[in-house]
Amino acid sequence: MSVKASHLERLVYFYPAGNTPAVYLTQNISTDQDASLLLLGYGDIRNILFTLYAKVGQAEMIARNAIALTAILDGGYDNNLRLLWNIYHLVRLDVGSCLFLQNQATKLLSLAGSLDEWRSGPYRHVFQFCDTATLASVAKLWELYAIRSADTDEFKKRQHFLREQYQAAQIHKDHVLGNNKVVNKGTRAFALLIEQGFKEGLTSHTTYWKSGTTLAD
Numbered sequence: 762m763s764v765k766a767s768h769l770e771r772l773v774y775f776y777p778a779g780n781t782p783a784v785y786l787t788q789n790i791s792t793d794q795d796a797s798l799l800l801l802g803y804g805d806i807r808n809i810l811f812t813l814y815a816k817v818g819q820a821e822m823i824a825r826n827a828i829a830l831t832a833i834l835d836g837g838y839d840n841n842l843r844l845l846w847n848i849y850h851l852v853r854l855d856v857g858s859c860l861f862l863q864n865q866a867t868k869l870l871s872l873a874g875s876l877d878e879w880r881s882g883p884y885r886h887v888f889q890f891c892d893t894a895t896l897a898s899v900a901k902l903w904e905l906y907a908i909r910s911a912d913t914d915e916f917k918k919r920q921h922f923l924r925e926q927y928q929a930a931q932i933h934k935d936h937v938l939g940n941n942k943v944v945n946k947g948t949r950a951f952a953l954l955i956e957q958g959f960k961e962g963l964t965s966h967t968t969y970w971k972s973g974t975t976l977a978d
Contacts, residue, residue, distance in 0.1 A: 783811035793892040820898035825849070827899070828906065831884055832865050852927060853973030866906035873900040931970060 786808055790796050800808070829849045832841065847858035854862065872882040876893055879885065890896040910916050938944075944959075944966045951958025969975055 784808045785815050786812045788815075791892045792894040820895065820902060823895070824899045824902035824906075827869060827884075827888055828862065828865050828903075831869060831888070832861075834884070834887065835865075847974075851974045852969075863907050863909055866903045870900060870903045870907055873903065927973070934970060 786798055786800075787796060829845055832845060838845075841861065844858050844861040847854055848862045848865075851858070869884075872884070873879055873896055876890060876896060879890060879896060890899075905919060908916050908919055944962045946966075947962060948955070948958065951962070965975060
C-alpha cells in the first residue's frame with residue numbers, strides 16, 4: 762500500500778449556498794422511472810431544490826413550445842408570423858390570435874390520446890415523449906388552450922382564473938420593482954443603443970404590464 766504525504770488544511774472555506782450553478786439531477790431520467798441518487802461531497806440542498814422546482818414547469822414549457830414549433834412546421838410561416846408572435850409572447854390575445862391558438866391546440870390534443878397514438882402521428886420524428894406522465898401533463902395544458910367561448914361555463918371559469926393569476930403576477934412585480942424606474946432586464950441586448958435602450962425598455966415594460974401586449978398602439 763502506498764502512503765503519500767498530505768498537507769494539513771488550516772483554512773476551510775464555507776459555502777452555505779454553494780458557488781456553482783445548481784444541477785438538474787434527474788434531467789435525463791424518465792418520470793415513470795424510479796431512481797436513487799447518491800450525492801457525494803454535498804454541502805447544501807440547492808441541487809435538490811432546483812430539481813424539484815424544474816420539474817414543476819417542464820410541462821408548461823413543452824406545451825407552449827410545441828404549439829409554436831408545430832405551427833411553424835405546418836407551413837404558412839409568412840402569413841402567420843404575427844399570430845405566432847402573439848401566442849408566444851403576449852398575455853392578452855385578440856380574436857384572430859386566440860382562434861389560431863385554439864385550432865393548433867385542438868390539433869395536437871387529437872394526437873395525444875396515448876404514447877402509441879402520438880408516436881404514429883405527423884410530429885413523431887420531431888417531438889418525442891418518453892413517458893405517459895409527461896404526455897398527459899402536456900395534453901392537459903393543450904386542453905386548456907383549446908377551450909372555446911362556445912363552452913361558456915368552462916371558458917368563463919378559465920378566464921376568471923387567468924385574470925386572478927395575472928393580477929397576482931402584477932402585485933409580485935410591483936413588490937419586486939417598487940419605485941424603481943429603471944428596468945435592467947435585457948440591457949446586454951441594447952449594445953450601442955444603451956441610452957435609448959433604458960428609455961424604450963421602461964416604456965415597453967410599462968406597456969406590457971398595463972395592456973398584456975408589446976404593442977404601444
